[in-house]
Amino acid sequence: MSNKERSLFSKLVGSLILLLLPVLILSIYSNRVNENLITGQIKQSSISRLSTLATQMDNIIMQLETFTYILIRDPNVIEFQDLSLLNSSYYEQISKKKIIQDKLYLQSASTEWINEVTVYSPRSGQTISTIHGTSFDPERLQRLSKENWNFILHDDKTDKQGKVIHLTAEPYDAGGGIAKANSIIEISFDMSNVIRMLDKFKSQGVGEALFYKPNDTFLSTSSFPPVLLREAVSALKKTQLADEGDITLNVNGVSYLLSYSDVQVLDGYVVNMVPLSEILTPLRMTNRFAYLVLGLLLIVGIVVSWLLYRNVQVPLRALVRGVQQIKMGQYKTRISLQVKNEFRLIISRFNEMSDQIQQLIENVLEQQLLTHEAELKQLQSQINPHFLYNSLSYVISMTKLNRKDAVLQMAYHLSDYYRYTTRVEKQLVTLADELKNAADYLSIHQMRMNRIRYRIDVENVMMDIEVPRLILQPIVENALIHGVEALEDDGIVTITGSCTGNEYSLIIDDNGGSMTFERLHDLQKQLISRHGERSEACGLLNVHRRLQLRYGVDSGVRLSINAVSGLRVELHWTEKAVDDEAVNRG
Template sequence: MPKINLFTKIVLIFVVMLLPIMGLYFFSNRTSTEVLRDELNDSNANRLLFFQNQVNVNIESISLWPNLLIHDPDISDLRDTFESPGPSLTLDMITLINRIQRKLSIQENSSNWQSSLYIYSPILNRVVSSNAVKAYDDAELKRRMKQGWQVQGDGKGQYIFSMFSVAPFSSFNRPQESNLIIEVRFGSRNIVDMLDKFKSDGRRNPFFYKKDTGVIYNSSANRAVAEELVVQLEEEHAMDVVNQTVKLNGVNYLVNTQHSDTTEWYLIDYIPLSDVIGPIVQTNRMFYFTVGSLLLMSFVLAYVLYAQVQSPLKQLVGSFQKLKYEDYSVRLKPKGNNEFSFVFMRFNSMVVQIQELFEKVYLEQIHVREARLKQLQSQINPHFFYNCFSFISSMAKMKNHEAVVAMSQNLSSYYRYTTRQERDFVSLSDELDFVGSYLEIQKLRRNRLDFTVELPPRLRKIEIPPLVIQPLVENAVLHGIEEKSGEGIIQIGVSEEEGWFRIVVEDNGKGLNEEGRINLARELEEPMSEKTGCGLWNVNQRLQLRYGEGAGIEIGPSELGGLRVVLNWRHQSSNNQEKEEPA
């Protein structure tokens, strides 16, 4: 299974976090939209019903006027007139008609609607209105007389509503036989004014519609949309559906209808659905924009974390893997000034130190091998063997058993130490015991040699690299004591001060003048040549590689008259060196 990097993980976390939020928002938004649509439909239906009732109340109020007027005394007198006055009206009749006209005017002004009342008298063959008295056409009147409210166009885009009342009612279909006919009229302008007031309350576009009659629009109606809406509702037989959504030319409309039992007209109101859910759509867009922005920010954040965290970590892990397989040339390139730059610099410094340490250890191991090889070579030196065995042979012939035993024991200790030396560190006491065995051998061969070793008890357990003291002692014997007649003295002392250890080897031998000592010190710091002694140079290099700056060999004159050689190194806890407390 492929590994998922940090960038992908962070993006997936953000997506997983946002998906439930988006799902809940989508569900709640859809529910809210449906609830809002239902509530809006109910509200519109109630408002339409209320408005329809207002129109019906006005119409029904006007429709009651004929019944009220028919019982008026003056109008009753006109109704009960059965003799025709001829072409001219009598004074009494004129007075009666004047009173009737005033009452008609009062009745017309009792309503907010502009309406008209007409009283037809078949006996007088005249029609009386609030402002005129004139003859009328019986045939035209008979043609217009029908039950209920009648609607006719006026040729100017308006409609005239009229209703007739006859006394007696049985003569409705025979107007020439009736005593009195009352007509009430009002124009559709009254309804238009009410539609305008109703529309001013919001973004509605109400209008009235009656099949085979026409449409009454409000003053600012979009007639093209209204006509298309009427056609579609008729085609779908959806005129009686109270609440519905209709799509016209790609635009959805919320449509509400109310039917009037009084006038048989439909009150239709429509509003673009976008106007209703526009704020919701805008909110949705803002939400989705916010979610998109958050997702984009999460991508940016994930990339920044990937570039600033995972990528450096991958480089660091990869570099450690290379380091694991001993590729010490690996280096990390710091970028910027952040924590990883600091870690990269420390890593590079660590690799450099490890590389230098390995080089030092490697060189030290080489020097140790060279020292051991040199020691083994000196051990198998035929002159050394010859002298030792010659001494044993001579002492045996002289029956000096103590000398034979002493030489054999010291020679055995000497070879045991050198041939079995496999450790990187030995205790100072073991190293000095080995040096003591070597000096005892030389002392047995040369009666004039004497030596002393001073080792404080607290320093006996101090660990040092093996074979670093014997080369100094060997040089003192071979190049100092043997080249000078008389008694030879070698002194070895060990001390410690402020963390620095010192091993001093002094002799009273031939020694070196100041120029010789300077040349020898310089040769110890230079690469080894044929002129440079292998033993001293090897010891100096090993101490410097092991203990660093300040460690090595110092050469100076001895108070005994010969040469004074000092080994210096600083105490290091990493070397597991411990001081033995005095007993």
């Protein structure tokens, strides 16, 4: 390997490293951003869900608490304070207690959580409750009055699941203790209600859920692993908790996210424990796979760099040099490099392409444009000047005979005809204009020779298409001069037109009766050879070449003998994308 080759190979390897290094840096940065983004989204989603859960719990508990405030002001409850002291019959007392108890049962069944309600009358020591066997216990009520909501895990008045109890007393500021209150409302609900909400929360998301109260009270989902629960409670105890937030916890090498949101009424927090490591593991595995792929790409790139230089760089450099020379106009450029790989075919095709470009640009295209321009200008110079002399002679004769109407008609036709034929600024016209010019030309001959007849039958959908100027007049002139002019009987020229899709056809028939197969073959031969030796073939050839230049080599003039042995000329073409500017330059 020469020093130059070694230098080029080193450049290729260095370029590969420089290419992969930013990718590696971006991958590392992107992975970290993605991890932070996913973690942030998990935090945001978890706190949002916890806030919703806390709001739901607050609403339910506030509903229960509000009921006690309403109930304690109920006239029946107020009357119950001194019911036993009033001079009422036993039946009346039972009826009034029954009214209050019905209200308690109705409230107990009207909320989402299962709850129990008890009304105490400290003066009489009587109770009305949805719990059977409830009695007035001043000491117990005094303990419960110290907290807004009391979490009782083991109470002789409740089952082993534990209850959450709230007391409402009237008057609200009972300075003399709970025994001085006129009425006391106790409302409680099972802790299983909170656990059910936590289980429902867990089923709708990821991780475990628990309710935590700073005084060592906590409730968790039924599936919360004990080890994780202890670690979560311990971490919450060690943290100064705000209204909402999150804590990152590591247990046995696994990272967990503790998100929390406060439940204001219960003075506690709902907590969601999400295993971050499990969520981020697929992303981290993808990242490691990406790093492995980058390493393999570097190794493979070094091997391929050498192969690229030996088998691609040299022939590619020759191709690039050749393309640059073609771009600068050196169309004679050829690549002489001999290779034995796939570039041999490419180099061969490049040389063939150069030959074709040189031929098209230097010869064919230039010759076609020049020929096109000359042929377009040739048509108007071939119009017979004797036609004008004969028409003027007709005008003079009709004037002498005082045939004013004939003179006017001839003047109108001549005016329209020469206005059209001398208008050279526009090379494309509508077929309707072209048919009008042919009709003017035929009308002039019809006025000069009464035995001339003509008929034009062209589909209306063809009238607005654009065609080259003066493609009909030379054909009609041939039909008159070489077809029907020598007839003793009526001479008839027919023009018909039809189209199928984007294919169009105009047919000009005459009844001259003198067309033979030898003469037809001679005319067809002159069209193919592009040399019109006879005046009759000159106009046909002119129209034939213009149609080919405009619409392609498949378009042009077709010749045949019609049923009355006259000449049938068919102009056929297909509309397609054409360089109109190149055509109009003629």
